Amino acid sequence: MSEIVKTKAIVLNKINFGDTSRIANFFTEDFGKIPVIIKGARSSKSKVGLIVDTMNYVEIVFYKKENREIQFSSQIELLKYFSKIREDYEKLIYSNAIIELLNTLLMENEPHKLLFAGTVKIFDLINDSNENPKFLFAKYFLFFLKEIGYDIQTEICNSCGQKIVYDDEVSFNYELGLxxxxxxKDRLTNFNFSSELLKLLICLKAKNNCHYSEEDLDYLISFFEKFLSYNIHEFKGIRSLKFK
Ligand SMILES: [Zn+2]
Known part of the structure; x- marks a missing residue:
């Protein structure tokens, strides 16, 4: 069975294929992450070749064949080029980190509609707003963890079941949680949270305006990375953030 489908997508990466073509990974709205062959994309006259570039927001038409690992595209339109991200080092670093998370941790052919919507929204925000890209990334990272099945719940203690008091210092154990x-006091703890850090973590989950220091954001981002690599052993942290 083969059908022609049309879906919105973010370009995750591209590699050369054969003499004139490219294979690109797309995070699509309807089919999740899929690799697609773009014929003729390396020709200097190819408009599609320019459109298929990492981070671009596009609409792609392709022939979807159930048993085929790689699809063939017939048509790609550019929906948005995030020009301000390309011109700002901080914006670019954190946007690359988002692309890297999607590239390394999404399984192919698994639709994630909510994650897709959140990803387009975060690129819009990083590109169009003056909000600190590190703050936007920390919010997205927490949302991403939840969407791929590693939600960090902050309501109750995972040992005694009592409600977490937001003015207290708390801790995090990889196995148990918060x-x-x-x-x-009497558990092995992997991370300690001051009441300030705890409040920031809770705020990141729910609100768009949070009080924070750069150090606290760095601490939380590194905590998310370590929590993720504890759960997914192949994940060794985000390389894009190592060049900061
Ligand atoms: Zn407890």
Missing amino acids: LCKNCS
């Missing part, structure tokens, strides 16, 4: 002040 622990209240009392339970932190």
Whole structure:
């Protein structure tokens, strides 16, 4: 069975294929991550070749064949080129980090509609707003963790079940999750959270305006990375952030 489908997508990466073509990975709205062959994309006259570039937001038409690993595209239109991200080093670093998360951690052919919508929204925000890209990235990273099945719940202590008091110092154990002040005393803890950090973590989950220091954001981003690599052993942290 083969059908012609049309879907919105973010370009994740591209590699040369044969003499004139490219294979690009797309994070699509309807089919999740898929590799697509773009014929003739390396020709200097190819408009499609220019459109298929990492981070571009596009609409792609392709022949979808169930048993085929790589699809063939017939038509690609550019929906948005995030020009301000390309001109700003901080914006670019954190946008590359988002692309890297999607590239390394999404399985092929698994649709994630909500994650797709959140990804387009975050690129819009990083590109169009004056909000700190590091803050936007930290918010996205937490959302991403939830969407791929590693939600960090902040409501109750995972040992005694008591409600977490937001003014307390708490801790985090990779196996159990968040622990209240009392339970932190006699457990192995992998991360300690001051009440400020805890409040920031909770704020990142729910609100668009949070008080934060750069150090606290760095701490949380590194905590998310370590939590993720504890759960997914192949994940060794985000390389894009190592060149900061
Ligand atoms: Zn407890």
